[in-house]
Amino acid sequence: MPQPNIVLIVADNLGWGELGCYGGGALRGAPTPRIDQLARQGLLLHNFNVESDCVPTRSALMSGRHPIRTGCLQSVPPGLPQGLTRWEITLAQLLSQAGYATAHFGKWHLGDVEGRYPSDRGFDEWYGIPRTTDESQFTSSVGFDPSVVDLPYIMEGRAGQPSRQVRVYDLESRRTIDEQLVERSVDFMQRNVAAQRPFFMYLPLVHLHFPTLPHQDFAGSTGNGDFADSMAEMDHRVGQVMDEVERLGIAEDTLFIFCSDNGPEFRAPYRGTAGPWTGTYHTAMEGSLRVPFIARWPGRIGAGRTSNEIVHVTDLYTTLAGVAGAALPQDRPIDGVDQLPFFLGEQDKSAREGFPFYIKNELRAVKWRDWKLHFYWEPAVNEGKGKLESPYLFNITRDPKEETDVLVFNTWVMGPILKMVQAFNASAAAHPHTSPGKPD
Template sequence: MPAPRQARPNIVLILADNLGWGELGCYGGGALRGAPTPRIDALAAEGARYTNFNVESDCVPTRSALMTGRHPVRTGALQSVPAGLPQGIVPWERTLAQQLSDAGYATAMFGKWHLGDKEGRYPKDRGFDEWYGIPRTTNESMFMEAVGFDPSVVEPPYVMEGIKGQPAEKRELYDLEMRRRIDGELARRSCDFIARHSDAEPFFLYVPLTQMHFPTIPHRDFEGRTKKGDFADSLVEMDARVGEIIDAVDAHGLRDNTVFIFASDNGPEYRRPWRGSAGMWTGTYHTAMEGALRVPLIVRWPGKVQAGAVSNDILHVVDLFPTLSRIAGAALPDDRIIDGVDQFDFLVGQQDTSSREGFVYYIKTEMRAAKWRDWKMHFVWEVEPNAGANHLETPYLFNLVQDPKEESDVNSTQGWVRGPIRKMIHQFQESLRDFPPVPPGAPDDYVPAKR
């Protein structure tokens, strides 16, 4: 049964795109990256900052994990797919938005979806009352100006809008100028949604921004703002857009009864000239390096989450599904494996440590690494995307506290760690055998066999 409405907070979840661990001021970047981030830094001071929040290998897998609480190797949402091909999550998967909608929340999404680009799979079909944004990804904005682009074989991308129960509609052509404008429009619509629902809480607002995904170019109002180039201007813009949404929550008197979450979907952008930073960690997304796994996570919930707290305990993006479901008073599905663990008690200080000790890490269907407590074991070594995957005869083992750059194998001196890591892997692989994954590209009517 849902909790009484007045006891349940609003939830605002902002997800940056390819924002590395080392970009924000509160994570050691900011002015050092040519781009102060005062609004997000202030959010971290008012809430808790987590330095060991982990995600999946790239955009689609992380968004699938966020929405379902399940690792993408289970959901079949393994990678970005061009328009016109089967993609995203099958309707059988239950989304976080469906969880909260069924619990009585008004729901809206403004931003990048990347989990299905046809009727039946758009956000408005998957638990969101309203949606405005892009069904796939930002680099499509470059198509129309690309050499030899042929609209007869590749449909130009559009920003779309959808209302629950109605067909989605195309709005603006997603070209490079719209790419510059889109995050401003996402913030504007977010503020409007907050205003419309300020007297009718609770609500769930999901804002997956497009910055800092390539092409990383800012709104014209922010162009030249830093004098440090497009990337720094875009980072300043992103900080300002987050600030606009914070201000809307606070201005409507919702601050104390709103769980405000800011996170990133992946490690830093690796494509030049838009290369990002993972700070003290090595690597970018599309790898199993720590720079791919760790991204910013900030949670503000006045009176519940300790202001100014910092934790290096392991959290994972799949944990948001059960944690936010509990906050909303929504029961978890009992007919499938949920990989996420409920972190409510940890977030609000009712327990001192995370409820998670580790996790397995896949890129597509290949297990690349496993992380447990202070250690990570690599089975496939690839520091740079497309550098060539080296399948290791003897896996590398790193102590991430002693060696954050992952340079010194400790198999010989700390080999005892292989035991608990191997047990964790064995349990996960047994669960894949007991509950076979959804195959990539499965049709809409796919339903796993009952077990």
């Protein structure tokens, strides 16, 4: 089989309940017709799981490893050590070695010093922001002092060359960045189709991360405020990429994936929704773990499929490496499993039954089959009870909002769950974790 192109679009802080195909859309004041169309053309997962926030999820995606292993535990202010060490082998490195052209357009958040930019880590080219979007508020904040803080910049770079600052990332450029990311994405696809080279395009959009500000072309378009206008813009941007894939005649040769990096924002006025699930990102609730995921590959992935099987973000590393014919690293634990047979419908079941869920250094919960065991209890951010003497167990099919602890009636579930924890701990003992902020 020829190597397919891979388009991976990752929205930022997009909750499970926002899109029309997940029960939101018009109900949230912003229909999402293009992403809904994508869902009808492929596989929609109801139980795609990520890490607790931006940095951990992006590190898991790029390394195939839980962030507790790589030290990518949280967002860090500019000028301080952060991101993946150069010892980690990124998905882009694997695909580049397999002959792919690789590009990153958007939010990186996995290193902001020479040696750790995307163009140092397997991407042929990149354009976007090295850290996060809340920095776009810096220059307009009361009392901001540029003498003590690194100014935020939009940057760009190419492999083998130093990355450079393009422009200050402020509220004005926040409104236009997704437009620029898609323009560059279209150009990248055109160049590589002309060169007849398979490509991996990673497009981590800025929407809907706060400050959630739409492009001027979308401001006021829904009549329901900035958040809804931004969702309408995000849907349009995804549609632009879909349209270019069609125009180039490569749809059947392209695995097209759209997902989110974590659950919805919890702060007003940017608070989102996780639909039927309780919680937001920065918690171990289902509203944090579950996010949208759609995969389209005409002729390979059946149209209109949905599934509630468990898939984890680390699985994308392993699955996409397999799609590309790239060999996985053999000298370290890889937490992702190959989900391609499941995606293609060759098997009904996911290749995984569960996973441990850490927030920073704490094992907060474990998910297994229809069950979720919480060792800590924090249903809302900063409203936790701390570690539980007796864990809470929920059947998340019968009790999706995680309201009724049933451990006393189902203690048998502790057996397989604690065996998963024991196996992970044994793996960590054999391959010690990287400490946060470790230098290269």
